[in-house]
Amino acid sequence: MTHSEMEELYELYLLGALESDQASEIADHVHQQCSYCLERLKESSRVVESLSGLIELKQPPPELRARVLSIAPTEIKKSRSPWPAAFALACAASVALAFWGIGQQNRVEELNRQRNELRSALAILSQADTKTVSFGQAQTEPQGRVFISHNGGVVFLGNRLPELASGKTFEFWLVPAKGTPQAAGLFKTNAQGIAVNVLAKSVNPADYAAVAVSIEPVGGSPQPTSKPILIVPLG
Amino acid sequence: MHPDDKANDALLIAKLKERDPNALSAAYDRYGTLTFSLIVRITRDSSVAEDLVQEVFLRLWNRIQDFDESRGSLSVWVLAIARNMAIDYIRSSHSRFSAKTRPLDQTDFAPISYKPNEVDNTLDNTKAVREAFTSLNPNQRKVLELAYFEGFSQSEIALRLEEPLGTVKSWMRSALTRLRTAMQEGRSK
Numbered sequence: 001m002t003h004s005e006m007e008e009l010y011e012l013y014l015l016g017a018l019e020s021d022q023a024s025e026i027a028d029h030v031h032q033q034c035s036y037c038l039e040r041l042k043e044s045s046r047v048v049e050s051l052s053g054l055i056e057l058k059q060p061p062p063e064l065r066a067r068v069l070s071i072a073p074t075e076i077k078k079s080r081s082p083w084p085a086a087f088a089l090a091c092a093a094s095v096a097l098a099f100w101g102i103g104q105q106n107r108v109e110e111l112n113r114q115r116n117e118l119r120s121a122l123a124i125l126s127q128a129d130t131k132t133v134s135f136g137q138a139q140t141e142p143q144g145r146v147f148i149s150h151n152g153g154v155v156f157l158g159n160r161l162p163e164l165a166s167g168k169t170f171e172f173w174l175v176p177a178k179g180t181p182q183a184a185g186l187f188k189t190n191a192q193g194i195a196v197n198v199l200a201k202s203v204n205p206a207d208y209a210a211v212a213v214s215i216e217p218v219g220g221s222p223q224p225t226s227k228p229i230l231i232v233p234l235g
Numbered sequence: 236m237h238p239d240d241k242a243n244d245a246l247l248i249a250k251l252k253e254r255d256p257n258a259l260s261a262a263y264d265r266y267g268t269l270t271f272s273l274i275v276r277i278t279r280d281s282s283v284a285e286d287l288v289q290e291v292f293l294r295l296w297n298r299i300q301d302f303d304e305s306r307g308s309l310s311v312w313v314l315a316i317a318r319n320m321a322i323d324y325i326r327s328s329h330s331r332f333s334a335k336t337r338p339l340d341q342t343d344f345a346p347i348s349y350k351p352n353e354v355d356n357t358l359d360n361t362k363a364v365r366e367a368f369t370s371l372n373p374n375q376r377k378v379l380e381l382a383y384f385e386g387f388s389q390s391e392i393a394l395r396l397e398e399p400l401g402t403v404k405s406w407m408r409s410a411l412t413r414l415r416t417a418m419q420e421g422r423s424k
Binding site: 008011012014015016017018019041042043045046047048049050051052053054055056057058059060061064065068069071072118119121122125126 | 260289308
């Protein structure tokens with residue numbers, strides 16, 4: 001089969017509606033990692049699985065949630081595999097603080113806090129009005145993204161931030177077009193150098209010209225006491 | 236897919252790969268209802284669907300390291316697992332034999348409903364596909380339903396509908412072309 005002939009059959013292949021000889025031929029071709037076909041197959045998979053969006057939704061029984069969640073262990077494992085580079089920026093929520101020398105007696109509280117932070121981050125990312133601003137193109141400067149939603153709040157994800165001296169912390173700022181910066185959270189980086197800050201409250205992006213990060217004494221400052229290490233325009 | 240859905244997926248995938256139980260909880264909150272509804276639609280049995288939903292998320296939890304995001308979104312992957320499991324179930328159980336031997340009008344659920352307000356817009360361009368689906372003629376809808384929800388091949392559909400194979404292929408091809416075009420147009424808007 002030629003590519004153009006196969007293109008007509010990708011959805012049928014994914015549906016399992018082809019006869020076995022045609023299905024085998026496409027499967028063999030796909031297994032050769034043909035990039036052209038893989039891309040078309042990806043498109044076709046969206047068409048096929050979108051059909052599921054046509055069904056009438058039925059709420060599962062509430063107890064099913066507990067059954068499903070029983071699959072996972074009840075606490076976060078300490079051993080961690082390296083994060084895929086493509087997602088390094090996106091996966092910082094809640095994990096960063098796990099490496100901050102948490103006392104054993106505070107572990108449960110900390111895990112709860114991390115869970116809440118993750119939920120807040122997901123909620124902000126899920127908002128229809130969430131705006132995404134990327135920063136840091138050069139290899140040597142801080143890099144990351146800011147997600148800002150009028151309804152949800154702000155999530156800051158960054159890496160390649162400078163190392164903090166003892167007794168210092170990063171502080172996140174909302175910078176209005178006029179007026180003084182507003183403190184919007186304290187954060188540190190994790191062992192991989194990834195940082196996250198979640199501000200879960202209504203923030204109108206139109207009210208702010210930029211967000212910024214500065215290094216402040218532990219406990220934070222009401223106003224920046226040092227030159228910001230990062231300023232990200234929101235416009 | 237909306238860029239923020241991608242970011243949301245990326246966060247979920249990364250956390251699942253970290254074996255974070257909170258991520259499994261978030262995945263269930265996002266895909267549980269749709270997965271359950273799809274499996275109920277295919278198996279026609281809520282209690283079976285509950286077991287299979289648990290199996291779907293168990294596979295998600297255990298196989299997330301194999302998930303290749305360059306091949307498609309997490310939602311597509313989860314739903315493909317769910318559909319395959321449900322179809323495998325009906326194929327391997329006696330219910331499959333029973334369903335195949337009963338007349339169509341006694342075995343099929345009501346046709347797919349178009350209820351925009353009740354449908355979660357989890358997947359790419361679902362709205363565009365829904366609208367395109369409503370524009371299909373009954374034969375085109377029927378062959379898609381039989382393929383997607385029953386897992387029938389085109390020749391099985393032809394046998395079941397007592398129509399020539401060429402006719403079924405033509406209905407299927409035109410229906411899929413319309414859906415594909417609707418998705419492409421939806422993305423370009």
